[in-house]
Amino acid sequence: MKAPSALANPLRPAILAAARSSSVKRAITRAPVTRKLVDRFVAGESREAAVECVREILASGRSVSIDFLGEDTRDAAGAQAMMDEYLKLVADLGTLPEAAVGPGVRRLEVSLKLSALGQALADDGPRVAIENARTICAAAEVAGVWVTVDAEDHTTTDSTLAIVRALRCDFPWLGAVLQSYLRRTEDDCRDFAGPGSRIRLCKGAYREPESVAFQNRAAVDASYLRCLDILMAGSGYPMVASHDPAVIAAVAPLVARTGRAATGYEHQMLFGIRDVEQRRLANEDKQVRVYVPYGHQWYPYFMRRLAERPSNLRFFLRSVVTRD
Structure with missing residues (x-):
């Protein structure tokens, strides 16, 4: 049997299931730590x-x-x-002053x-x-x-x-x-x-x-x-x-x-x-x-990003406690 990819995320099925669940969404979006994390990235x-x-x-x-x-x-x-x-x-x-038409x-x-x-x-x-x-x-x-x-x-x-x-x-x-x-x-x-x-x-x-x-x-x-x-x-x-x-x-x-x-x-x-x-x-x-x-679709977006790779999940969790 072929060894699993080094980039595969064993939590992916659970995270993607959570992305589709309205009850899990309510629980996660109301958690202060989750809201803090989402506010930082969205x-x-x-x-x-x-x-x-x-x-x-x-x-x-x-x-x-x-x-x-x-x-x-x-x-x-x-x-x-x-x-x-x-x-x-x-x-x-x-309408912002930084908008600029032309080359450059x-x-x-x-x-x-x-x-x-x-x-x-x-x-x-x-x-x-x-x-x-x-x-x-x-x-x-x-x-x-x-x-x-x-x-x-x-x-x-x-x-x-x-x-x-x-x-x-x-x-x-x-x-x-x-x-x-x-x-x-x-x-x-x-x-x-x-x-x-x-x-x-x-x-x-x-x-x-x-x-x-x-x-x-x-x-x-x-x-x-x-x-x-x-x-x-x-x-x-x-x-x-x-x-x-x-x-x-x-x-x-x-x-x-x-x-x-x-x-x-x-x-x-x-x-x-x-x-x-x-x-x-x-x-x-x-x-x-x-x-x-x-946008309002931040929840499935955010959860899919976590599901894609273990490194994403580790990075976002570490980011709760550090600003850089």
């Missing part, structure tokens, strides 16, 4: 709370990418509601999942998703806000990247996310390392089969550095989405070797994680963007 349930959080981050010299939580929309009405919320969010961000790094960005916009709908889901995403991109262009399309599990990768390619014909600044634990990602990085391309490189957190994803932590880390090397050597705009000190330390030598300007790449970290390190990098005049999630 910027509230309302758009107003999220925008206020964005203002504070911007004042510190960091940029933002804000995500309205939700995925796997199964009906057209849900996809429409998701798009409508993003349009309101983009409009709100467009935009400090304001929204991140969206195509599955939330209808990608998985039984009747022509990809068409619905691309049209909804196109509407959001058009509004973002006017408002001076970037858009990045998030990655999901590997079954959506081909469809997602095809939609990104199609949208970039009209919105060349559109960003995409690639996950280094997928075996295909080095090739995808080569495809998306051209002029104007913006790629957020992360390690990946979904549970994937060995046939498509590296299972060993060291292999995932090594793949990340290979992918980052490809992106840094290209002519696009790499977005280094990692809290790993080893990855952060590897960036400066790559920048020096490739001759990139400080405005030619950025670091990205999650809201509430390694805040001290985020501020340190920003104070060194590095581009730092904070990924800020909000």
